[in-house]
Amino acid sequence: MVDVNLYSKKKPRLKLLTVLILTGILVLPVAAFRITLWSLQMVEFNRLQSQYPIAAREMQSFRSSEFAAARQRLDQQERNLSAMVTRVRAETAKVEKDLVYAGTVQRVFSSFSDSFSQTGNGEKVFLNRMAVSRGSTMDMSYYDIPFAEESTQTLSLSFDFHQSFMESLLKTFPAPDADAQEINFLFLNALYNQLSLDLKGM
Amino acid sequence: MKMLSIQRLFGILIALGVFVAGVVLLDLLPFLKFQEESNALREAAQIYETTYRTLELEKTKYAQYSALEQKSAEEFDGLQAIFRQAGAPLEPHGDSFVFSGWVDGNTLARVLNFLGGCSTLVLESFSFESQSPLPIMIGKAESFPVRVDLFQVKRVPYDVSLVKR
Numbered sequence: 001m002v003d004v005n006l007y008s009k010k011k012p013r014l015k016l017l018t019v020l021i022l023t024g025i026l027v028l029p030v031a032a033f034r035i036t037l038w039s040l041q042m043v044e045f046n047r048l049q050s051q052y053p054i055a056a057r058e059m060q061s062f063r064s065s066e067f068a069a070a071r072q073r074l075d076q077q078e079r080n081l082s083a084m085v086t087r088v089r090a091e092t093a094k095v096e097k098d099l100v101y102a103g104t105v106q107r108v109f110s111s112f113s114d115s116f117s118q119t120g121n122g123e124k125v126f127l128n129r130m131a132v133s134r135g136s137t138m139d140m141s142y143y144d145i146p147f148a149e150e151s152t153q154t155l156s157l158s159f160d161f162h163q164s165f166m167e168s169l170l171k172t173f174p175a176p177d178a179d180a181q182e183i184n185f186l187f188l189n190a191l192y193n194q195l196s197l198d199l200k201g202m
Numbered sequence: 203m204k205m206l207s208i209q210r211l212f213g214i215l216i217a218l219g220v221f222v223a224g225v226v227l228l229d230l231l232p233f234l235k236f237q238e239e240s241n242a243l244r245e246a247a248q249i250y251e252t253t254y255r256t257l258e259l260e261k262t263k264y265a266q267y268s269a270l271e272q273k274s275a276e277e278f279d280g281l282q283a284i285f286r287q288a289g290a291p292l293e294p295h296g297d298s299f300v301f302s303g304w305v306d307g308n309t310l311a312r313v314l315n316f317l318g319g320c321s322t323l324v325l326e327s328f329s330f331e332s333q334s335p336l337p338i339m340i341g342k343a344e345s346f347p348v349r350v351d352l353f354q355v356k357r358v359p360y361d362v363s364l365v366k367r
Contacts (some may be wrong), residue, residue, distance in 0.1 A: 022217065027224065028219075030225055030228050031228075033228075033229040034356060037229065037232055037233055037241060044240050045234075048243060048244060048247055051244075051247075052248070052250070052251050054250070054251050055251050055254075059247075067236070067239035067240060067243050068242075071239065071242050071243045071246045072352065074247060074250045075246055076245040078246070078250045081253040081257050082253055085253065085256050085257045085260055086258055087364070088257065088260040088261055089263060091361055092260065092267075094261055094359065095264070095270065095358055095359070096298035098358040098359070099326050099358060101324060102320070102322060102323060103321055105324075106318060106320055109314055109317045110318035112318065113315050113318040114318075127332070128332050129330070129331040130328065130329065131328070132325055132328040133324045133327055133329075134324070136326065175254035
């Protein structure tokens with residue numbers, strides 16, 4: 001057996017077609033993966049939209065490849081929503097605080113009216129002074145004077161209005177600052193009460 | 203012959219290098235970036251939805267006070283009517299009004315009674331003191347002037363626009 005090289009005089013040449021075929025073989029898997037990646041992005045984007053339907057409203061205007069832009073939009077809108085949450089919470093707290101205060105003051109006035117309407121003709125109430133200042137105090141002073149009943153002509157010595165009013169107040173203010181003094185002068189029997197209610201923090 | 207082998211090896215190495223660089227630049231890095239952006243978008247969407255639901259809850263809570271809008275307007279008008287009837291018209295300033303001046307004792311008694319039934323009017327300030335030799339008798343039929351130093355009332359504010367969807 002003789003080893004004969006039939007192409008000994010042939011120059012080795014790199015053919016263009018070979019280069020193209022080789023390049024194609026190398027680029028093909030890269031390109032294939034790239035296409036797979038695009039479809040992956042699309043699937044993931046759609047999945048996120050179906051998983052988060054509320055957020056999807058903000059993501060709708062973006063293409064499936066615009067993840068970063070969609071996230072930026074969501075972040076921005078989330079900041080707006082957070083600011084809105086803070087505002088609504090503050091307004092709710094403000095309304096609740098106002099209502100608590102309004103209810104407290106209302107109970108004082110309604111206690112005063114109710115106690116007065118419960119007393120009979122034999123008792124008169126004279127309001128001397130009132131000073132209400134939100135966040136500070138509610139001061140008032142009044143005279144409670146029992147008069148003789150017209151029918152019996154007997155003098156009542158009990159201060160029903162005062163007692164009823166103070167009992168009613170105790171439900172709202174556990175420790176009202178009251179200074180009640182009885183005044184006895186000739187045939188007059190009266191009670192003078194100076195009352196101070198704490199409205200701090202309201 | 204040996205030279206040809208080295209050239210072939212060199213060529214294969216270059217081709218492999220180009221291939222690896224292509225994979226890294228065109229596939230691996232974009233894939234890692236995609237994963238990172240996908241996770242970030244998922245996280246942003248979760249936070250957005252949580253905040254959105256929190257806002258809905260807060261709005262629902264605030265909307266429970268929607269009846270205030272009507273009630274406080276009625277009470278506000280009722281109080282104004284008492285002063286108007288007494289010839290002491292009040293000038294409202296937005297959601298509040300301030301009064302300072304003379305009113306008769308009956309008007310004052312009506313105001314006190316009215317405030318006893320109001321639950322949506324906020325009494326910021328109210329001060330008066332009997333100027334007459336005798337204090338003000340509650341329920342007395344005769345009229346007598348009373349100097350009200352300051353009477354400041356405001357409505358409980360309710361912003362309808364906050365609960366609009």
